[in-house]
Amino acid sequence: MAITRRHFLATTTALSAATTAAVLMPYDVIEVQAFSQAATSAPAAATNAPLAVLALNRMGFGPRNGDIAAFNALGSTDTARLAAYVEQQLNPAAINDSMCDAKLAAARLKIQYDAHTDPDPTKSYPARHEALALDTLSQDITALWPRARGVAPYLAWQERVRPANEVRVATWIRAVYSKRQLNEVMADFWHNHFNVNTNSSSVIAATFPVYDRIIRTHSLGNFRTFVKEIAKSAAMMYYLDNVSNKAGGGEGGNENYARELFELHTLGSDNYLKFYDDRGSVGTITYNGQTYVRGYIDRDVYEAARCLSGWTLNNGHWEHPLPDDGTFLFYNDWHDNALKIVLGVQFPYNQGIEDAEQLFDLLCGHPGTARHVCTKLCRRLVSDTPPQTLIDAAVATWMANIGAPDQIKRVLRTILLSGEFRASSGQKVRRPFELVAAYVRGVGADLPIDEVLADPSAGDYWESFFWQYDAAGQPLFEWPTPTGYPDLASYWANTNGMLRRWNLPYLLVQPWGGNMAVDLRAQTDAAVPGGTCIQITDYWISRLCGYSITPGVRTELIHFLAQVAQGGDPNQPPKPMNGEPNTADLITERIEALVQLIAITPDFQRR
Template identity: 40%
Template sequence: MPATDAPSDLRRWVNRTTFGVSPALLEEVTSAGWEGWVQSQLAPNDKADSDCLKRLKNLRLHIEYDVQPMTTAAAAGTKPMMTAKAAVKVNEDRPLKLLDQPLEKTFSMYGVNEVDYVEKSRAMEEVMMSALLRAVHSRWQVREMLVEFWHNHFNVNAEKDESVLLAMPAYDRDVIRAQALGNFRAMLQGVAQSAAMLFYLDGVESKASPANENFARELFELHTFGARNYLNHLCTKWREVPGALEGKPAGYIDQDVYEAARAFTGWTVENGNEDDDGVKRPNTGRFMVREAWHDPYQKRVLGVEFDSQRPALEDGLRVIDLVARHPATAHFISEKLCRRFVSDEPPETLVKKAAAEFTAALDAPDQIARVMKVILLSPEYRSAPATKFKRPLEFLAGYLRAVGADFAPRMDVVYQLDEMGQRLFRWPTPTGHPDSSGYWQSGTFLLRRWNLPLVLRDESWKGIAAFHFLTLTPADCTTAGQVLDHWSGRLLGGKVEGQSRAALLQVLMDDDDAKDDSEFSGDDKDRDARIGSCVALIAASPEFQYR
């Protein structure tokens, strides 16, 4: 291990690029060295994550609703008729069977009134549960952080309607997760052609005269160039954009949005409707092109002329090529990655280095991994202080990882995160959650955060998180001070001093006169509970809120 990789440095670096430090993770990165560990994280092998895969396989999520019986005629395909029979109740704990199910099978429930909405929302809930479990238990922590980043970057609100709900497992699995460390251009095309995004931004019905502009505008403003490169306040015609006449426009204007929207007309999905020839298509949610909906006439995007009568697929793909390869996109994406993994105001020197690698690796299948390597191994990353305020999921996962809890999430956890400001897969606008510390620091959000470790130990939450405080306390920790130092070391990487130490000792011993050398005695259940209360307070400390 390089001499510069001091334990305190390793802890700070790991804490910033994962969902939280654990003793096992620190041992792993200490053994491999920072560079070696980063290399392994950027080339994850799912087969080497057997513990997490086993937990996903064994996880059960409750589902409950009433089923109203239909007549025999209804079953044969005629108009449903309710019988006088009593409703049948579905009430079971079910595995996450939709996560790996093909899109066409899950999406077959779309528009089917006989399928209860609870069954449809299950698709979104399973994605939520897998994200929560992986954040805590996956070995490939950098990928999990990036999956969360890209879901935020290419945000869709799964609660918009059942079409987006049903598309979520495929969107997460085949688009975001598949390319989280891969190629940005490939991921951008996957997003543009996904049922989730096409339904969320209404592209699924976009046709000529007029085209729906929702996706085209977010493509420029949120997904590639960024609002900073919107130049319509300076110029309103493409020729006026600096560099446009040389084929290198500095930014985009409304004309680019309008023309790009025209290029995407006809991009839709199979949703049980008729195609251009009057043939009823299957209800699969798979991407398809309807040429009859496409605006075939001449277009100009970012100063590049599109000839008329080009196929709809080619027009849309050319727009994606143009925006994915533009220098403004390289800078915008790199800046967002640096903001997520380094600080709210990332160093411009690092952003430029990341953008240069983004551009150099435009066609590489591991483009994003290469950019992340530049960021994580940079001097700017290594020297940055712990100033990123943890999002609620990072706080939750970091606490559970630090204390070695067994975690089997339920929707109760999602509701807790909602109350702390993080709406998993349900942020209402395309912007995604804010990535600045201030948003997460309101009084209400903080109060919910500080109470969360105590809530997790409530009897009503039994089965969600199993804690082993006493079991994980070394046998040679026989005094209150030793026990406190062990657990503050696990959560904070060092000792707690001063008034905070005195207060924590009192909680740990349930004694106002507790001292460092007080014997940590009592029956096992009582000692375990006292450690849990003490650790919950450590988790509420300012030091634990940052990464």
């Protein structure tokens, strides 16, 4: 198997941004709280969004035309409406999603490469140029594995990474069109919690539909089950190297996955007691009358790596050549069957595969894991610095349902029905994916559909779309480090990312920039025929934001559309001003600029 270079840690800071606001230690509380004010203080003078907007922005990617009315029809009070919406969203299978299903079926993504001829016929392949449906999305690991293997018969690189690109397109389509919006938000959350980078190995790219399916299967389910399925996946095996974690020979196994399992997936770095060399001095905590070790030390990571030795794949390795189909393999010859002590618990000799099962039980049952993951959930859904009361409530639900098949769903219900959730308007910054998805939904644009044209270099709209979008700093499934994308305003509020986010509404509709389809002028004329500058501005504010944004910002938008500085009148329809050519195109361009400016407002940059 060709081994692809690791690109871990290819970028910056986010690493620390991601750990910054993790669980607070008591002695840090004062400083951290003050920091959070500095880093994420609430917006100045913005009007609080109504609950419908808050719900649609947090449990989804913002309102489509009609979504706010649909929310408001769910009950007679905010409380009733929110409760009904949360229950609806927590049961995605019961939601009719036929529009999204139709868009997925109609999706086309080009595949294009030249013929390759080689003296070895197994290395040769013909040229290909087609706009294909997303056919790998439903394939299982054995069907996808030939793309991952990199052995005869050889496939073009584009064929090997195709499955990841199909997941990327499907993820955009679902975010924009699916009515199961919370399901999409949670898929995004868990993809980041259990981050893998599709660029770090062709195996990850080739098998990515399987990884995406694992995440979607368990995203509202039981965390312990979830962790095990992730551990067995080809994507995580290759991303964090456990596929080659073999014990013996006097040298160490590979501890990469074991370390991140502790530090990122379960207990979190706030439970890393790096200053302790021996377990005996670490101490204990109690939760609900149960006693637990206080945290983990390096020794626990080393021991966990031994527990996980032999967890690998049927990948054609010479020591276990067949089958070579990418399925999970526990290979006992690589397993360290000696005695181990993890988190103060002695594991018996010769437990084989049960070592890791016991490890997962210990980690997933620990209240430190509950606190680490619940804090991240609250940060995603509520605020960069979620109130401690809310985290405590989420942890309580988590621990009380530790074995429940719908454990995560119950935790989400606790968070989403809380007073803290309802009081959190405007406290999150939209990252690029959330911003663009919200814009596309708000203006009712259609995502591109690739086509084969006479010009072979044209028609690959998705590639252009990703080229433009990725520059904003959040290419999907390509965050290099296992932390996942940062979820804090302090990371995203920077000059480069800000400008890219402002430019995307313009770039993505250009024929060379994504070819997204939307006719803002026709929609304006239909909704507010002959409308004044004030009416048109208010219409597009309501479509994109769903509520009355900061008054001064609204005034400036109206003045732009009317060109008040050139003598225009806000109470008239937009007109060409001095020196401007008197064409319909000009007014169309100005309305398009207005809508882009609404997307540029600080109000739209938050959710």
